[in-house]
Amino acid sequence: MIKIWLNHWFSAAYNIITMIKQDNPDFHIIGTNENQRSALATVCDEWYVEPVVKGDEYVDYCLSFCEKHEVDVFMPRREMLSISRRKAEFETIGVKVMVDDFEIVNILNHKDSAYELLKKRGVSTIPEYIIVTNVSSFQDAYAALEKRYQEICIKFVHDEGGKSYRLIDNNRKGYSALFKKQNTRMTYDAIVEALSERETFSPLMVMPNLSEEEISVDCLKTSKGLIMLPRIKDTSRIEKLCFRDDILERTQEVYDAIQLECPCNIQFKYLKGIPYFLEVNTRMSGGVQMACMAGKVNIPSIAVNKLLGVEKDWKINKEEQYVTHVEVPVIL
Known part of the structure; x- marks a missing residue:
């Protein structure tokens, strides 16, 4: 057993x-x-x-x-x-x-080191970013990026699930603000005030806000090749399995640079029609079941059997289709 x-x-x-x-x-x-x-x-x-x-x-x-x-x-x-x-x-x-091995997992779990490694290894879609650790360097970074990009955001280098992500929004007043998700938005002045509570703080990434579609790609390396199941994410939780060439090519490019053996999730976001690399989660994603159902590939089973030395056959259903999941009651 x-x-x-x-x-x-x-x-x-x-x-x-x-x-x-x-x-x-x-x-x-x-x-x-x-x-x-x-x-x-x-x-x-x-x-x-x-x-x-x-x-x-x-x-x-x-x-x-x-x-x-x-x-x-x-x-x-x-x-x-x-x-x-x-x-x-x-x-x-x-x-x-x-x-996976500590050396690569440690790098990928820190956004600054992950971006640096991928840039060195030739990944072409790393967004512009500046790392800051004090208020004055944040102010300088914001001033530099604001000249070139319409929206700027911040997030801590060591973060999970995007908890520290904030969009800098200086128009948070008035009737239209009632329709915006406020807990992910802060004014520039409010961020400066919050950061001023520390002389130095944990490394913070300042970068353009990648405001278009987010793509989550569930991946697993096998002897037959790389399983790639890209989902277009949506706030309604209705997602679309979509095998776009630009995403498949960029996923393969990132994967060639890191060569993970265990399941992972690679994320991209579009800005002006270009998909930029966001991050690699060195584990299965919370939505892997949706990708697997639509793609008819059982990544959890294939991954466990791979560890046990058993290669399971697989073939991706590349029909583009929408997928979601519903909450059901469970007696505990």
Whole structure:
């Protein structure tokens, strides 16, 4: 029996687990979370509550958990970077870990180092950006970019899910402001005031706002080639699987520069008809189930079997189609 452990994942992993079991009914899924009443518990064969610890202490817990529960494949979400740093320790006890080597994962999890690496390796669609760590350098960066671009945005270099993204919007008053999503918008003066609370702050990226379509590409390297499932994202959560040549070419270009072995998600945004690189998530995305359903390719199953040394056949359905998902009630 193959035992697969998913540690503290986001709720969308409900679909990832379902897809693995769909193709591999004999696989035994173990789940853990800080929350005993997570929805993931309903699709796992075993369920445990995790301790609230971080860093190396958490990795020690993971190593002990793998040995105690005879885990064959570990699919980490929490503390991926720390786990990646010590991946060899898991391999020593016979556990295959679905995370790439620390050197590349560390780079890709910091936007400034990721952009620098990709530029050096010839990726052609890196947007212009300036890294700042104090108020005066932010003011200089804004002044320089404002001359060339209609909209400017900021986000911290080390961020997840775009939580720190802010569009600099100096027209946040009046009736029209009622129709704008305000929590992602700040005036220039408000940002300066907020940043002024620190003499220096964590590296902040100042860049043109890429205001057109966002494309999320779910990827996995296999012996048959690179699986690429591009979705045009939409705020309505209705997304379109769309195999545009410019996106496929740029995805391949980014992938050739990083050569990840595990599933990843590469994101682009358009500005004036040009798709610019946004970021690489070194894990499966929260919407991978939508891409897989529309493309008729089971990335979670293929990825797990790849770790186990089994190459699963696949063929992408390249019919362009819309896809969404709905929330359903689950008894915990």
